Amino acid sequence: MKLRFTKMQGAGNDFVVIDATRERFAPTPALLQRLTDRRFGVGCDQVLVIEAASTPDVDFDYRIFNADGSEVGQCGNGSRAFALYVAENGLSDKPRLRVRTSTSVIELQRIGDNRVRVDMGAPRWVPEQIPLKLAQAERYRIDIPAFGSVEFGAVSMGNPHAVIVVDDVDGAPVEVLGRALQASPEFPQSVNVGFLQVLGRDAGRLRVYERGAGETLACGTGACAAAVVGRLWGLFDGAVTLKARGGDLRLEWAGGADDSVFMTGPAETVFTGEIEWQK
């Protein structure tokens, strides 16, 4: 059996995109491993699946699988790739698309030059919504052996994020502390861990240790979460450019609990291909 796919990237966060409006696709663990494995398969941080809309209020359904095969509720960089794929492959010529993930509905707008602006919806910071098993606070603390009491902000953008503010993101213990927080029982669904260095009221640098994928070159929802935590902590104004190792993302958030976070950034098709797949 042959499965056609498209390799895409957004700020260096890379994806295998499956167009399930045209391909028969059953996301078994073995097939997902083949698609995500960088040595024995195609290789990517996430597999994105484009499906026909399940309800009339959206244009498409959007499923997301991490490199470890876990299905998750949101992928910001992937949403920009999604919009580009839909346009480049003639699935829709609408200037704005509404797509549903398993946790939220987002709105995608291509703004030219392979750039996409996404209404990522409102951030959620009530602990049950993240989920986080601590009493609600602006700043949380968890004791991590070898690091002591680690302070972080926590937000859901349809997936869970912890954001730690650091002086120097290059020297931050991204993998070790990222893994430790992910394993913390306070995060019952684990967590994506962002390390934010503030450069000014409208700029910062960000590295994210992603749940199910390890450190990626950029994380769109992580950038949204960092913009929100930075604003709640009085570090950022309403618009900020966050520099990830794979590229820059622009985030806008008016600051209210019902205000959407808007993310703008690049997306690109890298190549298309097909793999032989035995069911």
Ligand SMILES: N[C@@H](CCC[C@H](N)C(=O)O)C(=O)O
């Ligand atoms: N790279 C993504 C986030 C993908 C999902 C995440 N690893 C999770 O498990 O929630 C982004 O750009 O947002």
